[in-house]
Amino acid sequence: MSVALPACPSCQSEDVVKNGRTRHGKQNYKCRDCGRQFVENPQWRIISEETKGIIDRLLLEKLPLAGIARALQISELWLQQYVNQKYKLLEREVQVRPKPKSRLRVQMDELWSFVDHQGNKQWVWLALDAQTREIVGVHIGNRSAASAQALWQSMPPVYRQCAVIYSDFWSAYELVLPSKRHHAVGKETGKTSYIERFNCTLRQRISRLVRKTLSFSKKLDNHIGAIWLFIHHYNASLPANSSCPL
Template identity: 70%
Template sequence: MPACPICASSQTVKNGRIHNGKQRFKCQNCGRQFVEQPTKKVIDSATRELVDRLLLERISLAGIARAAQVSEQWLQTYVNEKYALVPRSVQVTPKKRSLTIQCDELWSFVDNKGNKQWVWLALDADTREIVGVYIGARDETAARKLWASLPAVYRQCAIAYTDFWAAYVLVLPSQRHRAVGKETGFCSYIERFNNTLRQRVLRLVRKTLSFSKSLENHIGAIWYFIHYYNASLLM
């Protein structure tokens, strides 16, 4: 067996293989894992673009690593950096008409189902753009955060349709707030988007092994898809 590159111990054993099939070893003295004659793989722009597209699909990070033929360690670092840079505000097209929005909350969790993270969303009923987002608790403070995330023109002019969740009554302007039931269809677009979000972002699927373990990445992944979704409406 090869000697450990850290402590030079000869007490090493085989310990599986890395993503490209190369033999991995583990030092029984210091615990270091290593391969013989390691080569640093440069991830080219085409592979990064493929990863960017796959992050928008219902595929786990392990699945993306296999499809793109990159290591899970490199992919996790890349995802951490990418999601940290995703803007946490919407960019919407200018509006010269009456405005109507639909608002709803989507249940999710991070690390375990006891750590609930509600995705609050507001959608322009005419353009289908997502115009407001907040991720956090399901209370009055969160409803205010959603309202604050809306562009000023929506806060000043829009008619807002919601379900009967009490927090909306406390936050939205009473003269422009309409609480409605599902049977009316006035919140159908936002409910349909909730389904789209669950279908495209694997960490939001109710029964999944690919749930988020990091709140920052959970928020980043949702914002990443929302920016893509809004841009796709303009194509």
């Protein structure tokens, strides 16, 4: 008794023959009419633009890549490649609304994180506009004065020219920031409360920043890319003409 062979997925022809096996051991078939080679129940599929849009939104939530792959039933390898390319193309410069040259208030702080292992510390340096709540400066690196300088240089010129800056007592700030406009303050003053709250938001929304995470970054570029992706989304989501974040 002969077993019916599957029809060709391209032309629906039933003139199909067996054509060896794939490298994964599956039976390969060939259509005699259109020449298409195929297997039954293929594991791969074309990822639609709609699915990619869902992936982009899920990357902004506290989900590991393995969890996204399981939920959407897609290849974890394909997802990692997609994310690598997305992070590579991200602009690494803050996008903020134009500001007049007037008195601005900025809060600065640094957030501990790591890549690959906890000995490879990567500090997330952030500057936040206390009025609009926009993130106006970002740098990921060590905790040295050079990183404080990189944070300062990442801010738009109007902030470097006009802003009064509040930070904690970390010595690197004093070495870099203009002394007449820099104020080192304690948490009890409330003058760094917005940036401290944003640090909590980052840890709640980016799984690789959770202190005891299993979703830690294995590549520095992806670590930086994940942070920049969220910051661009956060700034774009803030309501215009409002001092309150979403």
